[in-house]
Amino acid sequence: MDTLLPIARRIAERLIARRETIAVAEGSSGGLIAAALLAIPGASAYFLGGAVVYTAAARAALLGISSAEMAGMRAATEPYAALLANRMRERLGATWGLAEAGAAGPAGNRYGDPAGHSCFAVAGPANRTHTLRTGSADRDSNMRAFSAHALALLGEVIEA
DSSP: OTTTHHHHHHHHHHHHHHTOOEEEEESTTTTHHHHHHHTSTTGGGTEEEEEEOOSHHHHHHHHOOOHHHHTTOOSSSHHHHHHHHHHHHHHHTOSEEEEEEEEOSSSOOTTSOOTTEEEEEEESSSOEEEEEEOOOOOHHHHHHHHHHHHHHHHHHHHHO
8 A cells, every 4th residue: 555655645635636537447456546545535526436346237237337338349449448447437427537447367367368467547538548568467456467557548638
């Protein structure tokens, strides 16, 4: 968490100064992104909420994403991460939505992506997606790397 806090602090300062808000949908990072953002004092000024969207059941129940919306799309892709970020943003009325979806390890996912593969999306006044492959099968280090990468991407987009 110590490596995530400096990034989260800069994001918090920027969001507070601009009176903007964030909502988070994460999968393989397991809540670490939200935890980092919530660890900063004053989080209630900018953090509206988040969810660990780890399964299709969670995706449907928490974000209302139907099977029809998933037609032709698979999880752990940039379009999927963008869908999550946009839907979370819309549902909570946030300025920004941030999403992460991947395979932490030690094995890859059922779609053929290796451990260490994750996709990210920022949705809001500016939009960006990105894919990361760590090359590692270490679940713990991947979860931390995914969280750091998601926060860094958010920081880049909101500071642009």
